Amino acid sequence: MIKNSFKFFSHLKKKKKASKNFPEPISYRTLSDSYFGSPLQFFSDLKKTSKYPDPYSFNKLLHKLTASDCGALSLKLLSFFLSKGYTPHPSSFNSTISFFCKLGHSSYAQKLVNLMPLYGCEPDIATYNSLIDGYFKCGEVVKACLIVNEIRVDKCKPDLVTFNVLFNGFCKMRKKKEAFVYMGLMWKCCLPNVVTYSTWIDMFCKVGDLNMGVKVFRDMKKDKVLLNSIVFTCLIDGCCKVGDFEAAFELCKEMKLAKLAVNVVTYTALIDGLCKKGMLERAECLFFRMLKDKVKPNSVVYTSIIDAHFKKSNVTDALKYLGKMYVQGLEFDMAAYGVIIAGLCNTGMFDKASIYMENMVKSGLRPDKLMLTTIMDAHFKAGNVKAALNVYGEILARGFDPDVIVLTSLMDGLCKHGCLNEAESYFCRGKANKISYTVLINVLAKKGDFTELNRVFREMLEAGFTADKYVYTSWIAGLCEQGNLIEAFRVKNRMVQEGFQPDLLTYSSLIFGLANKGLMIEAKQIFEDMLKRQITPDAAVYEIMIRGYLRQDNEAAVTGLLEEMEKRGFSKATCKVGGNEFQ
Structure with missing residues (x-):
């Protein structure tokens, strides 16, 4: 319908200019005051008369239709009256241009601006502001900036709204440098208002430049610009994102002193920030204070707390808050479903997760690639390889392109379950990143294919990726498993030279390799070096050492290790060698 309507506009421009002998205009109010709430009835009755609506009434009704999500109908009506030679108010075009931009059709919006003079209407600053906003919504920053540069030299000069639209676009796209360029231009044309300042603060906080956000906040107070809750909330959110909660709560106090209510958006920023930093108890205290202040929690608040509980394996508490969401009658969005389904899958509650997946689909939401990848990973962790592969099949069936995250998760899951050839087959060099290379090296190390491993390394x-300790540790573990201790120590030395210190897994791999070869004196030296570096051995390391000493019938060394285990709080019953428990 939109394409057809625009084709109609293009067709109209080929016609001669409309006659000035219009029928006598009729106003929306004149026809019937009772029709104010029924613009469709008004337009229906107009077709039965030989009169046109006056431009102001017509414009008002078009805006009302667009605001009521009837933009396509508004566009059709404008096309109809233009075909009859009608000249509308310029704002009627602006309404249609905004509608095109909202749908992401910036090219149609630009063409309509170009056609406006043919209908006796010149674009005004509101027209250009709508067009700039539309270009930003489509991610076309260069075109938006070109419009600003064009109107600067035109009779239609940029106003404060123009710059606010610009800064809002730069903010959403995290373009701090571009914002600085147009700040200088804005000061030559107009002074910033509270919307401008709040947009700047939001942008600086989103790009992680909290200091600049605070500076803008101080400038606002210095210039005596009236502070509002949006300004405070933007800065509070920025403080929470960098973990400066003391500053965030100080801003809350200042907000209350300014007689501004701490609203649901402010509470959401605080609670979400606390949950993401693992400060769940403090987040819950704030949640209860929120209820005490009679501020109704929204879906984001509940989602943040549920996610934090799942991450701490507090399944009962997570489900308790989930129940509260139902009681409050909140709608579940994609983020909420994602957190709930991932949390249930990661705790092995796949049946419940399936129910929520079904509910999500019934509500009109479709699982995205990230959610399906999370479910696949959870099945791997639960040991259900078949179910994980079925989910991968669903990712493909839904038309998603398996990106590096999907493929890396798939490779890692298969590798951990011994499906090494299958894991290797899913490696895609065209999509590879550091993590996928690390997983592939782990696969090759477990296979014992060190020729290929060296080539991949x-x-x-x-490819520009640097090896980390996980790459080296996988490599060392594989070499020790194969009994190639000389090469294992060579890789270990290279690892240290690259600035990575061996961890528990590195030491346990080396101890395993030495103990397997019967080199218990060397194994003991590595064990003592590990202790010297304040790396606490786990039960598995003790078991490796005990196995080695048992093969040499060194009962004194075994007894010493068992006593040491007990001192470190390990139960001797956990150490099983050859099916015998050491008491």
């Missing part, structure tokens, strides 16, 4: 470095 070189390829990884040539």
Whole structure:
């Protein structure tokens, strides 16, 4: 319908200019005051008369239709009256241009601006502001900036709204440098208002430049610009994102002193920030204070707390808050379903997760690639390889392109379950990143294919990725498993030279390799070096050492290790060697 309507506009421009002998205009109010709430009835009755609506009434009704999500109908009506030679108010075009921009049709919006003079209407600053906003919504920053540069030299000069639209676009796209350029231009044309300042603060906080956000906040107070709750909330959110909660709560106090209510958006920023930093108890205290202040929690608040409880394995508490969401009658959005389904899957509650998945689909939401990847990963962690592969099949069936995250998760899951050839087959060099190379090296190390591992390692470095301790540790573990201790220690030395210190897994791999070869003196030296570096051995390391000493019938060393285990709080019953428990 939109395409057809625009084709109609294009067709109209080929016609001669409309006659000035219009029928006598009729106003919306004149026809019937009772029709104020029924613009459709008004337009229906107009078709039965030979009169036109006056431009102001017509414009008002078009805006009302667009605001009521009837933009397509508004566009059709404008097309109809233009075909009859009618000249509308310029704002009627602006309404249609905004509608095109809202739908992401910036090219149609630009064409309509170009057609306006043919209908006796010149674009005004509101027209250009709508067009700039539309370009930003489509991600076309250069075109938006070109419009601003064009109107600067035109009779239609940019106003404060123009710059606010610009800064809002830059903010959403995290373009701090571009914002600074147009700040200088704005000061030559007009002074910023509270909307401008709040947009700047929001942008600086989103790009992680809290200091600049605070500076803008101080400038506002210095310039005696009236502060509002939006300004405070933007800065509070910025403080929470960098973990400066003391500053965030100080701003809350200042907000209350300014007689501004701490609203649901402010509480959401605080609670979400606390939950993301693992400060769940403090977040819950704030939640109860929120209820005490009679501020109704929204879906984001509940989602943040539920997610934090699932991450701490507090399944009962997570489900308790989930129940509260139902009681409050809140609608579940994609983020809420994602957190709930992922949390249930990661705790092994796949049946419940399936129910929520079904409910999500019934509500009109479709699982996205990230959610399906999370479910696949959870099945792998639960040991259900078949179910995980079925989910991967669903990712493909839904038309999602398996990106590096999907493929890496798939490779890692298969590798951990011993499906090494299958894991290797899913490696895609065109999509590879550092993590996928790390997983592939782990796969090759477990397979014992060190010729291929060396080749992949070189390829990884040539691709611009640096090896980390996980790459080296996987490599060392594989070499120790194969009994190639000389090469294992060579890789370990290279690891240290690259600035990575061996961790528990590195030491346990080396101890395993030495103990397997019967080199218990060397194994003991590595064990003592580990202790010297304040790396606490786990039960598995003790078991490796005990196995080695048992093969040499060294009962004194075994007894010493068991006593040491007990001192460190390990139960001797946990150490099983050859099916015998050591008491």
